[in-house]
Amino acid sequence: MSILVKPNTKVLVQGITGSFGARHAQLSIDYGTAIVAGVTPGKGGQYFEHGGVKVPIFDTVADAVKQTGATASAVFVPPPFAADAILEGADAGLDLVVAITEGIPVRDMVRVKRALEGNTRTRLIGPNCPGIVTPGEGKDSHGGCRIGIAPGYIHKKGHIGVVSRSGTLTYEAVWQLTSRGVGQSTCVGIGGDPVNGTSHLDVIKLFNADPDTHGIIMIGEIGGSAEEEAAEWVKKNCKKPVAGFIAGTTAPPGRRMGHAGAIVSGGKGTAEAKIAAFKAAGIGVAVTPSEMADTLLKMM
Amino acid sequence: MVFNTSTYFEMNIHEYQAKQLLAKYGVAVPLEIPAKSLAEVRPAAEKIAAAGSAKVVVKSQIHAGGRGKGTFKSGFQGGVKVAGSIDEAVGFAEKMLGNVLVTKQTGAAGRMVQTLLLAAGAKIKKEFYLAVLLDRANSRPLVMASTEGGMDIEEVAEKHPEKIFKEHIDPAVGIMPFQARKIAAALGLKGDLFNAGVKLITGVYNTWWECDAAMVELNPLAVVELADGKETVVALDAKISLDDNALYRHADILAMRDLNEEAPLEIEASKFNLNYIKLDGSIACLVNGAGLAMATMDIIQHCGASPANFLDVGGGASKEQVSAAFKIILQDPHVKGILVNIFGGIMDCNVIATGIVAAVKETGLKLPLVVRLEGNNVIAGKKTLAESGLTIISGDTMADAAQKVVKAVRQ
Numbered sequence: 001m002s003i004l005v006k007p008n009t010k011v012l013v014q015g016i017t018g019s020f021g022a023r024h025a026q027l028s029i030d031y032g033t034a035i036v037a038g039v040t041p042g043k044g045g046q047y048f049e050h051g052g053v054k055v056p057i058f059d060t061v062a063d064a065v066k067q068t069g070a071t072a073s074a075v076f077v078p079p080p081f082a083a084d085a086i087l088e089g090a091d092a093g094l095d096l097v098v099a100i101t102e103g104i105p106v107r108d109m110v111r112v113k114r115a116l117e118g119n120t121r122t123r124l125i126g127p128n129c130p131g132i133v134t135p136g137e138g139k140d141s142h143g144g145c146r147i148g149i150a151p152g153y154i155h156k157k158g159h160i161g162v163v164s165r166s167g168t169l170t171y172e173a174v175w176q177l178t179s180r181g182v183g184q185s186t187c188v189g190i191g192g193d194p195v196n197g198t199s200h201l202d203v204i205k206l207f208n209a210d211p212d213t214h215g216i217i218m219i220g221e222i223g224g225s226a227e228e229e230a231a232e233w234v235k236k237n238c239k240k241p242v243a244g245f246i247a248g249t250t251a252p253p254g255r256r257m258g259h260a261g262a263i264v265s266g267g268k269g270t271a272e273a274k275i276a277a278f279k280a281a282g283i284g285v286a287v288t289p290s291e292m293a294d295t296l297l298k299m300m
Numbered sequence: 301m302v303f304n305t306s307t308y309f310e311m312n313i314h315e316y317q318a319k320q321l322l323a324k325y326g327v328a329v330p331l332e333i334p335a336k337s338l339a340e341v342r343p344a345a346e347k348i349a350a351a352g353s354a355k356v357v358v359k360s361q362i363h364a365g366g367r368g369k370g371t372f373k374s375g376f377q378g379g380v381k382v383a384g385s386i387d388e389a390v391g392f393a394e395k396m397l398g399n400v401l402v403t404k405q406t407g408a409a410g411r412m413v414q415t416l417l418l419a420a421g422a423k424i425k426k427e428f429y430l431a432v433l434l435d436r437a438n439s440r441p442l443v444m445a446s447t448e449g450g451m452d453i454e455e456v457a458e459k460h461p462e463k464i465f466k467e468h469i470d471p472a473v474g475i476m477p478f479q480a481r482k483i484a485a486a487l488g489l490k491g492d493l494f495n496a497g498v499k500l501i502t503g504v505y506n507t508w509w510e511c512d513a514a515m516v517e518l519n520p521l522a523v524v525e526l527a528d529g530k531e532t533v534v535a536l537d538a539k540i541s542l543d544d545n546a547l548y549r550h551a552d553i554l555a556m557r558d559l560n561e562e563a564p565l566e567i568e569a570s571k572f573n574l575n576y577i578k579l580d581g582s583i584a585c586l587v588n589g590a591g592l593a594m595a596t597m598d599i600i601q602h603c604g605a606s607p608a609n610f611l612d613v614g615g616g617a618s619k620e621q622v623s624a625a626f627k628i629i630l631q632d633p634h635v636k637g638i639l640v641n642i643f644g645g646i647m648d649c650n651v652i653a654t655g656i657v658a659a660v661k662e663t664g665l666k667l668p669l670v671v672r673l674e675g676n677n678v679i680a681g682k683k684t685l686a687e688s689g690l691t692i693i694s695g696d697t698m699a700d701a702a703q704k705v706v707k708a709v710r711q
Contacts, residue, residue, distance in 0.1 A: 169591035
């Protein structure tokens with residue numbers, strides 16, 4: 001088992017003909033992921049071909065879903081069009097929309113989040129995230145489901161769930177696990193933007209409910225209070241060992257001109273506050289980013 | 301730029317520019333004229349005096365708070381002064397323009413004042429606080445207001461949270477008139493001032509939304525007495541920061557960017573799509589990915605030294621970017637050693653290694669350099685570094701690399 005996606009999940013790629021989307025669609029096909037459709041408005045009827053796989057391109061997500069039965073999507077469209085692409089995926093009834101795009105204006109995401117309120121069907125992950133990987137059983141975890149831009153080969157099928165706001169820091173944690181012979185159930189990059197679809201807490205709840213996940217690594221950063229909220233829930237409800245790391249202890253507090261941000265965050269959001277919340281919740285804190293895997297493995 | 305989270309940046313603008321934006325959305329602002337040279341000061345002060353104001357306020361325009369209590373490097377006290385005559389205003393301007401102002405927010409280096417804002421002296425009856433920003437907890441816009449304006453508002457929030465009135469706005473409909481009325485009532489405004497307050501609050505919210513602002517803050521928003529004895533509400537001071545990611549659709553706001561307020565190295569870095577922020581330590585770092593870059597800074601500190609910078613070369617760094625990054629790092633005279641930490645997920649470690657070797661040769665680097673490479677094609681990358689004939693120390697893990705660079709710098 002795994003969370004959110006399985007090795008046989010049918011995936012479509014929004015923006016498959018752009019250079020970024022095309023490159024990662026190819027890498028996902030190489031990894032053995034079922035990329036069943038591409039969407040690029042105006043290029044419907046054409047095909048995206050790679051490694052002997054012929055992926056049909058559609059003008060709309062609705063068409064792609066109807067024709068191929070895709071249930072998840074990777075959004076690679078440029079920032080000005082990304083909000084529209086995300087909501088198009090939700091409108092087509094997808095279970096999962098993973099927005100990889102970096103640089104979407106906050107206001108656009110505020111509107112997207114509002115539009116998705118009450119939508120129990122579609123889960124948004126991201127934006128500005130590396131995506132999601134459920135490793136497969138083959139060599140270098142081949143045969144898994146890779147939605148996004150994470151390197152597939154660093155993974156290994158197993159029982160640790162990884163959730164993180166940062167891309168390369170996620171890879172670091174995954175690689176530490178794999179290098180120690182420890183595999184992952186699913187790895188989720190939720191993205192670093194101020195407004196995102198899925199929080200640390202949402203993913204932790206899924207890992208807690210997944211019988212195949214035996215331990216969790218949660219990686220956070222300064223800013224917001226999502227890590228604190230997740231820690232509070234872990235303290236009361238989580239039955240599995242959780243280890244964490246917070247990046248940004250040394251980041252300057254900001255050359256901020258105003259005070260409004262400090263008032264609304266009420267002391268939350270600093271690395272110190274997040275680490276304290278982790279400790280209070282019994283979450284193992286990796287003192288340095290080199291010890292993320294070892295901190296968890298010691299608890300298991 | 302503001303170091304908000306690792307990947308989200310904001311652009312600041314000056315007070316006079318903020319007020320130009322606010323005025324566009326119907327917010328009442330005082331009579332004010334910006335001046336960029338001494339020649340512009342006298343006519344501006346004359347215009348203000350002619351409008352009936354006995355006093356002229358001279359305000360230094362820099363991207364930092366605490367201007368009123370700041371000190372110029374010349375020893376002149378106060379970045380905001382109230383002049384009783386046109387001549388006195390010009391005298392203040394001479395002491396401010398072209399001089400460096402140090403406030404509690406600028407750091408010891410201070411900021412060169414290159415623009416002044418001349419304003420009519422206001423007879424302040426009451427001061428309020430008003431701000432709009434995103435509440436990350438529920439992804440909704442939030443308007444905050446307080447009767448305790450003109451003070452240290454963070455202290456008010458901490459000691460008297462009940463004095464901060466908060467109203468969330470539904471982005472699907474925007475600010476409704478009743479919400480603006482609730483806020484005006486919370487500020488205790490009555491009669492004509494109540495109606496003027498509702499208009500102003502609505503305008504402030506609309507400025508935030510329409511300009512893609514990260515934050516709009518009025519401190520103070522004030523009730524002032526006009527020359528004819530009537531009272532009105534105006535935005536006496538204003539700060540606006542903007543979402544960097546949305547500037548592509550606001551050419552007018554992008555034109556307000558003041559490069560004089562940004563560190564030269566950060567401007568240089570942005571030309572190569574590098575995210576660079578200068579810090580005060582001695583160990584420079586060059587990393588791919590913002591989260592990993594922050595974590596690398598953290599581990600340097602954990603090993604007993606301080607990072608000289610934050611530098612994210614991005615997910616698909618090229619040879620040219622690596623070369624540019626080295627040149628930028630080396631312009632910081634405090635740098636004593638360099639730590640390169642690359643997790644090449646998709647990118648080829650050998651491309652990075654080739655870029656490092658070229659950059660070291662090009663710059664004639666003499667400082668200790670520790671490189672930690674991991675990921676795609678790492679064996680070829682390490683081989684390139686080892687066979688380069690250069691003194692490059694190899695680190696196996698992040699911790700190993702950080703320890704090695706700290707040790708090398710101490711020797």
